[in-house]
Amino acid sequence: MFLSALGVPSDVKVGIVGCGTIADRYAPGISRADGLDLVGVTDLDRARADRLADARDATAYADLDSLLARSDASLVCNLTTHEAHAGVTRQCLDAERHVYSEKPLATSAAEAWDLVDRADERGVRLGCAPISLMGDAQQRAWRYFQEGRLGTVRTAYADCNIGRLTEWNANPEPFLRAGPLHDGAVYPLTVLVGYFGPVERVEAAHADLLLDEHTHEGRSFEVETPDHVVCVLRFADGVSVRLTASMYVPHRTRSFYDLEIHGDSGSIHLADAAAFGAGGEVEFARLGREYRRVPPGAPPRKLEYASGIAEMAAAVEVGRPHHANGTRAAHLVSVIEAIEACAESDAPVAVESRDVERPTPLDAGGTATALPPPATATTRAETGANAGSKDDGTVSMPPIGFGCSRYRGGDTYVDLRESIEVALDCGYRLLDCAELYGNEARIGEILARPGSPDRDALFLLSKVWNTNHAPADLRAACDRSREALGVETLDCYMIHWPDAWAHQGPLDDLADLSHEEATALTFPTDADGDPVAADVTLAETWRTMESLVADGWVETLGVSNFSIADLDELLEVAEIPPQVIQVGRDPYTPREDLVEFCEERGIRLMAHSPLSADGLLDEPVLAEIAADHGVTPAGVVLRWNVERGVVPIPSSTDAEHVIENADVFGFSLTDEDRDRIDALERSE
Numbered sequence: 001m002f003l004s005a006l007g008v009p010s011d012v013k014v015g016i017v018g019c020g021t022i023a024d025r026y027a028p029g030i031s032r033a034d035g036l037d038l039v040g041v042t043d044l045d046r047a048r049a050d051r052l053a054d055a056r057d058a059t060a061y062a063d064l065d066s067l068l069a070r071s072d073a074s075l076v077c078n079l080t081t082h083e084a085h086a087g088v089t090r091q092c093l094d095a096e097r098h099v100y101s102e103k104p105l106a107t108s109a110a111e112a113w114d115l116v117d118r119a120d121e122r123g124v125r126l127g128c129a130p131i132s133l134m135g136d137a138q139q140r141a142w143r144y145f146q147e148g149r150l151g152t153v154r155t156a157y158a159d160c161n162i163g164r165l166t167e168w169n170a171n172p173e174p175f176l177r178a179g180p181l182h183d184g185a186v187y188p189l190t191v192l193v194g195y196f197g198p199v200e201r202v203e204a205a206h207a208d209l210l211l212d213e214h215t216h217e218g219r220s221f222e223v224e225t226p227d228h229v230v231c232v233l234r235f236a237d238g239v240s241v242r243l244t245a246s247m248y249v250p251h252r253t254r255s256f257y258d259l260e261i262h263g264d265s266g267s268i269h270l271a272d273a274a275a276f277g278a279g280g281e282v283e284f285a286r287l288g289r290e291y292r293r294v295p296p297g298a299p300p301r302k303l304e305y306a307s308g309i310a311e312m313a314a315a316v317e318v319g320r321p322h323h324a325n326g327t328r329a330a331h332l333v334s335v336i337e338a339i340e341a342c343a344e345s346d347a348p349v350a351v352e353s354r355d356v357e358r359p360t361p362l363d364a365g366g367t368a369t370a371l372p373p374p375a376t377a378t379t380r381a382e383t384g385a386n387a388g389s390k391d392d393g394t395v396s397m398p399p400i401g402f403g404c405s406r407y408r409g410g411d412t413y414v415d416l417r418e419s420i421e422v423a424l425d426c427g428y429r430l431l432d433c434a435e436l437y438g439n440e441a442r443i444g445e446i447l448a449r450p451g452s453p454d455r456d457a458l459f460l461l462s463k464v465w466n467t468n469h470a471p472a473d474l475r476a477a478c479d480r481s482r483e484a485l486g487v488e489t490l491d492c493y494m495i496h497w498p499d500a501w502a503h504q505g506p507l508d509d510l511a512d513l514s515h516e517e518a519t520a521l522t523f524p525t526d527a528d529g530d531p532v533a534a535d536v537t538l539a540e541t542w543r544t545m546e547s548l549v550a551d552g553w554v555e556t557l558g559v560s561n562f563s564i565a566d567l568d569e570l571l572e573v574a575e576i577p578p579q580v581i582q583v584g585r586d587p588y589t590p591r592e593d594l595v596e597f598c599e600e601r602g603i604r605l606m607a608h609s610p611l612s613a614d615g616l617l618d619e620p621v622l623a624e625i626a627a628d629h630g631v632t633p634a635g636v637v638l639r640w641n642v643e644r645g646v647v648p649i650p651s652s653t654d655a656e657h658v659i660e661n662a663d664v665f666g667f668s669l670t671d672e673d674r675d676r677i678d679a680l681e682r683s684e
């Protein structure tokens with residue numbers, strides 16, 4: 001899949017050395033991934049090699065010499081025990097094969113760097129587990145640094161309590177010999193080196209042998225390597241990290257692979273820095289506020305053990321750096337040696353400085369395409385924020401936005417400040433604003449606070465109200481929205497409704513006015529209670545809208561509450577066509593004709609009021625579908641929009657609802673679900 005997605009025709013032939021427990025986890029991924037072909041296996045124990053070869057339709061070789069001489073594997077996956085890693089890898093590199101090794105790359109830094117040099121000299125790739133940085137949660141957290149939410153990061157606490165191996169590992173001996181640094185600490189260290197670059201110095205370290213015999217259910221193993229290490233690491237960019245790695249503290253402790261990272265403006269917490277599957281909770285807290293869960297903002301990638309090999313093979317094919325690279329693995333061996341030396345000498349120890357390749361985040365482009373596709377099918381789900389162009393020419397935007405209207409019907413308004421903060425904290429990157437909502441200055445204040453996403457991470461949309469369609473009024477309205485939100489350029493600016501009404505003066509901070517005062521300013525009516533129209537045509541209004549693009553005040557133009565007929569009229573006169581339309585859309589009113597009309601013309605559709613139709617969230621059908629997927633009816637409605645390529649913009653005053661509404665990428669609707677939802681459509 002991943003190679004064909006890159007347009008690379010060839011299969012990469014893979015050999016496995018070491019057919020123990022871990023090989024059973026790698027092998028299915030190697031043969032399943034389109035483009036990787038498991039051709040040969042070998043093990044010191046011939047029976048184990050035969051078993052894996054039979055199960056995977058590969059050839060078993062008597063030894064590594066034969067595999068290298070007789071198989072056509074161009075990439076060897078080294079799954080031998082820790083002490084054997086360096087020797088096996090060296091032999092494969094010398095035979096000019098790419099190598100992907102289980103961790104550690106070697107048990108000494110000198111050997112590890114020698115392997116890096118050999119790979120360079122022979123022009124082959126060297127990769128090494130773990131792939132914890134590639135995990136979905138780790139990438140989600142990474143994005144928060146990149147968006148400036150933590151400010152300057154100064155410290156982190158990393159725990160790896162891998163526990164008593166005798167309790168849960170069938171073959172604990174090599175792990176007990178390697179100790180908790182080589183087999184535990186490398187997971188958070190891989191993530192931290194990815195985020196902050198190499199470690200420069202070990203400031204302090206304490207290594208203890210807390211139990212010289214690890215015993216469980218009659219099995220007993222003598223231990224010589226320290227089983228409990230606490231140290232402080234100084235990273236090259238200044239971050240100081242307290243790392244605890246223990247084979248004494250049970251891995252069922254409340255802190256297993258916890259990673260907490262603290263910056264001047266906020267903190268982020270990963271519940272499992274070692275996870276590379278779809279799991280792994282992320283929480284973010286900006287300074288002074290509580291931690292909020294950060295759900296995946298797109299379908300999570302379900303990585304498996306072989307994903308590191310798959311990504312490396314794809315990188316080889318197109319000649320770009322690969323993620324789980326040998327220089328980082330060798331650096332980690334140097335760091336571990338320095339921790340051990342520091343613990344022994346009781347003095348700071350510098351870490352040998354060599355170039356450490358640092359991958360870019362998977363969603364920043366480039367490498368992302370080389371990984372398995374997102375776990376659940378979805379249409380047009382993206383993770384980008386600012387208005388840019390997608391491959392099909394349509395405007396790119398986050399798949400879900402937060403609705404900032406304070407209006408709740410009748411004369412009811414709600415204060416959304418806390419909800420907007422929660423929305424930003426939990427990962428919404430699209431805010432639907434409008435001058436009519438009266439709270440753009442309040443939103444601007446929130447956006448200016450430390451811990452908010454950088455401007456580039458956001459998609460900000462605003463709308464001109466009906467009373468401001470005349471050229472000078474429209475330009476002034478747009479300028480006020482820019483100033484209130486504190487931005488030079490809006491990602492999208494919309495005509496709120498097609499109707500033009502008589503101007504009533506500027507609409508400043510309507511949230512500070514009473515309902516009556518705000519209504520008088522925004523809904524001019526004549527003696528009969530009808531709206532007072534203004535003498536401005538749609539074509540004139542659009543000309544002014546287009547001037548905003550020319551002036552760099554707005555990136556894209558949109559319309560709201562337009563029918564197909566309104567759009568037809570506009571498309572006749574528009575030099576810059578609308579790229580986004582916002583209309584009310586929910587299962588009662590799916591507007592499929594409009595969705596198709598827009599799809600054919602490359603106009604993105606945004607669903608306003610997706611949840612608020614009377615009785616919608618009490619629909620038994622939605623409750624049943626929600627129960628099937630372990631979500632709420634609101635989640636089903638939002639997912640239904642996302643899967644149709646429509647961007648819903650739900651609103652809420654309830655923090656749990658705000659977070660839950662963003663969490664719709666962990667499931668997919670079935671065809672039957674969709675048929676049942678379609679049947680809810682109301683003809684009126």
Ligand SMILES: NC(=O)c1ccc[n+]([C@@H]2O[C@H](COP(=O)([O-])OP(=O)(O)OC[C@H]3O[C@@H](n4cnc5c(N)ncnc54)[C@H](OP(=O)(O)O)[C@@H]3O)[C@@H](O)[C@H]2O)c1
Nearest residue numbers: 403404405432608609610611612634650651652653654657
């Ligand atoms: N262009 C336009 O003319 C136009 C018109 C209307 C709206 N809009 C935009 O669309 C946005 C959303 O529309 P809306 O404000 O009408 O709200 P909505 O998102 O359709 O519905 C909000 C209602 O749903 C409830 N709710 C939200 N999440 C829920 C959940 N997970 N479970 C149960 N109940 C939930 C909320 O109650 P709680 O507060 O208790 O959660 C609130 O009562 C607006 O904020 C605005 O940005 C645009």
